[in-house]
Amino acid sequence: MNLSDIRTCPDHRGKRELLKHTDGRELTYKEAVSAKCFECCCGYLDGRHDCKVPDCPIYGFMPYREIKPTRAKRGTEEQRKAAGDRLRAMRKLKRTV
Numbered sequence: 001m002n003l004s005d006i007r008t009c010p011d012h013r014g015k016r017e018l019l020k021h022t023d024g025r026e027l028t029y030k031e032a033v034s035a036k037c038f039e040c041c042c043g044y045l046d047g048r049h050d051c052k053v054p055d056c057p058i059y060g061f062m063p064y065r066e067i068k069p070t071r072a073k074r075g076t077e078e079q080r081k082a083a084g085d086r087l088r089a090m091r092k093l094k095r096t097v
Contacts, residue, residue: 006039014038033061 017035
């Protein structure tokens with residue numbers, strides 16, 4: 001996408017950030033993600049849809065993604081219960097001090 005293409009695109013989320021980047025100004029992390037999504041999706045439409053490219057390295061930061069990240073559980077059920085018991089004991093001890 002060249003500069004004239006960017007300027008003719010409708011004003012959607014990421015356009016301002018992409019123009020700021022092409023002017024050589026610094027972007028915040030969030031602005032950089034918006035600019036890249038705008039560029040990749042040829043205008044990023046209204047900015048409220050999922051691009052459906054989960055292989056993209058910044059897909060996890062896309063605000064409207066449909067595929068939500070899953071958190072892996074750490075440890076066995078028994079280990080998590082023991083950690084919870086230790087935490088409760090430390091909190092109880094802290095309250096008495």
